Amino acid sequence: QVQLQESGPGLVKPSGTLSLTCAVSGGSISSRKWWNWVRQPPGKGLEWIGEIYHSGSTNYNPSLKSRVTISVDKSKNQFSLKLSSVTAADTAVYYCASGGGQGYFEYWGQGTLVTVSS
Amino acid sequence: DIVMTQSPDSLAVSLGERATINCKSTQSVLYSSNNKNYLAWYQQRPGQPPKLLIYWASTRESGVPDRFSGSGSGTDFTLTISSLQAEDVAVYYCQQYYSTPYTFGQGTKLEIK
Numbered sequence: 001q002v003q004l005q006e007s008g009p010g011l012v013k014p015s016g017t018l019s020l021t022c023a024v025s026g027g028s029i030s031s032r033k034w035w036n037w038v039r040q041p042p043g044k045g046l047e048w049i050g051e052i053y054h055s056g057s058t059n060y061n062p063s064l065k066s067r068v069t070i071s072v073d074k075s076k077n078q079f080s081l082k083l084s085s086v087t088a089a090d091t092a093v094y095y096c097a098s099g100g101g102q103g104y105f106e107y108w109g110q111g112t113l114v115t116v117s118s
Numbered sequence: 119d120i121v122m123t124q125s126p127d128s129l130a131v132s133l134g135e136r137a138t139i140n141c142k143s144t145q146s147v148l149y150s151s152n153n154k155n156y157l158a159w160y161q162q163r164p165g166q167p168p169k170l171l172i173y174w175a176s177t178r179e180s181g182v183p184d185r186f187s188g189s190g191s192g193t194d195f196t197l198t199i200s201s202l203q204a205e206d207v208a209v210y211y212c213q214q215y216y217s218t219p220y221t222f223g224q225g226t227k228l229e230i231k
Contacts, residue, residue: 048220061219095167103215104158108167
């Protein structure tokens, strides 16, 4: 059973860079899965940010593509999200998620709230 | 992008009664080569991450009670809870994974009447 756990700063200053890591346990990040980031602003719906394969191939949401980088560290069995030039609109609970590689998400982390504020 | 629209936005149903949530996509999510609909349903309880209920539009995830069922094809889909239980109070989301960017419906809040 794959388990995911997000970690990173809960407060980021405007114009700064949001950095989060998702630790994978119960399975290898090199398994045939895509590893995703999804976010949810307080009281709102879900937005897919992007995904990475263990080989390093990525797909990003075009609405965020210019500011997003997702990377994988196979040695640590984890993957990461960087979102640059953040504003208050980036305040959200950030989830890491994964599935069987088809695009639906069986496994989710508990989520971490990131607030953008000075 | 494929836009997913759910209806209604909120729903109140009595315990033991049927709850029906609809989801419509702006383009078909049926992949003709394998005849599969790339549509999933999730349940999100307060303070919790989403939980996968249904994938391929009608395949129930392991461990999900059989009172949950999914139907539909192409652009129109339905999640049905046959007999509402107290623990089903949650927000429900549909998601298409036919193409990136993957997109979700706005959510339907289900409450007890």
